[in-house]
Amino acid sequence: GAVVSQHPSRVICKSGTSVKIECRSLDFQATTMFWYRQFPKKSLMLMATSNEGSKATYEQGVEKDKFLINHASLTLSTLTVTSAHPEDSSFYICSAFGAGINEQFFGPGTRLTVL
Amino acid sequence: AQTVTQSQPEMSVQEAETVTLSCTYDTSESDYYLFWYKQPPSRQMILVIRQEAYKQQNATENRFSVNFQKAAKSFSLKISDSQLGDAAMYFCAYRILNRDDKIIFGKGTRLHILP
Secondary structure: OOOEEEEOOEEEEOOOOOEEEEEEEOOOOEEEEEEEEEOOOOOEEEEEEEEOOOOOEEOOOOOOOOEEEEEEEOOEEEEEEOOOOHHHOEEEEEEEEEOOOOOEEEOOOEEEEEO | OOEEEOOOOEEEEEOOOOEEEOOEEEOOOOOEEEEEEEEOOOOOOEEEEEEEOOOOOOOEEOOEEEEEEOOOOEEEEEEOOOOHHHOEEEEEEEEEOOOOOOEEEOOOEEEEEEO
16 A cells, blocks of 8 residues: 655653644645544544645644645645643644545654653 | 544443544535544554445444444444553544545544553
8 A cells, every 4th residue: 555654753852842743645736634542542643734835724623734745746744843841742643635545545653751 | 514523532342342532524525434543652653444435334343343334434443352552542534525635634533551
């Protein structure tokens, strides 16, 4: 199947700093990418839908100024957690929906720890 | 609201036995896909099986099969000849066709395989 990568796989940062997470579709063009957040032993919670070249659509309750999403190309979307706080610590997963491929592929996730 | 309900937070099955994971969903749409995803300890989301709502025939993938009851909005997963590698979190999910392609997940069922 198609491959989606995420970088970094884990990151530890100090409170107040910003962290950028990259999501790349390696062998297909992704018209739409999704960002999820997963708390320990919980389900995936959709944060936002990212379409190439347009503004992201955020789910209710997700702060768009806190979680900045940029989908600059058909193979790259980034999630920036701005002014991170300990409560932002979580596992972040992206998925990519391929143009002409009627399926979503998930990245391996990024574990963010904010001290 | 569109929801996915998995009523079994945890289940255990003896190795080589058969287990069924339950899932119900609620939607007013007629065209959608249903999925079962597996999330092992690595936390990589793996698609186990997919069912198109317009198809009456239940999907099967080797040891994995579903019982899709569209009128009852039920979508259970049967795992036959359970193996130790089947131990994971299993998420039931659906996606509405021709909308925003986002996937809605249930809360998950943790499956333990007893040797």
